[in-house]
Amino acid sequence: MDAFHQVFDTNVYGAMRLIQAVIPQMMERKQGTIVNVGSITALAPGPWAGAYSASKAALHALSDSLRLELKSFGINVMTVAPGGTKSNLGSTSASKYDQIHDWKYYKKYEESLRARTDVSQGPGSTPAEDLAKRVVALVLKKNPPAWFAYGQFSAILNLLYYSPLWFRDYFYRLVMKC
Template sequence: MERRKGTIVNVGSITALAPGPWAGVYSASKAALHALSDSLRVELKSFGINVMTVAPGGTKSNLGNSSAAKYDQTHDWKYYKKYEEGLRARTEISQGPGSTPAEELAKKVVASVLKKNPPAWFAYGQFSAILSVLYYAPLWFRDYFYRLVMKC
């Protein structure tokens, strides 16, 4: 604030726009971060501070691998057993073919942050386009889409 310049970068997720099944807590935490960023962006602008929300799509990381392993350790798995295929698909979807390597995402984010006027919103990677479209779709269509794709 004293320098009257700078950029705060918060990493949310594209899933915050159109949360699907089996990702409620994750999507909610990212949506909260998006809301915080939106508020800070307006509050800090008069101090010369930019706030950018990064909303990655599917990005290769250890998150998907560690999430899948947790299903095998869950005690209440019996309630979700019939949804196993969809649950595992949800945790592994960002790790599959076409997902963005973390290094590629990082380079794109850094290039965007270093611009003279960094954008307030930066979405990049697998599924970012489809989830952006689903954000504007009627809820009945979004629900139908997820039931069809995620088999729930």
């Protein structure tokens, strides 16, 4: 529960605290753009990433509501949904699984758990600098888009979002061996 709370505190409450801090100034100026960095995994959550995917889905929902609420004040809200992006997230997540010996029910899934943490850091992952440059270019447009998905796995997870649940479940069982 502590880890779950920490993920939500960072990904949802942290974003909301920042939004609350900047909204008054944006309202005074009658302009601004809020950029929330969600995740493509929020569209089709897979195994071993429940807390992370749930927190990003909450941020997507918050962004959708704020986009509608703040438009009349001249404030844009953009949701960025990156796919696999090269960062230190993978190594940070992998260290959490070093305690797997305490998870007797999950021991047989250790390889799949570790693979989940490495999948977004693989050779096809998007360099963070590339993602940042693309987001900045969009934000600086006169009318920034409300949604921007980019990077490794963004196409497949978008397709899985629109797929029947039985197919999504089959896909994850096949790919993630769970």
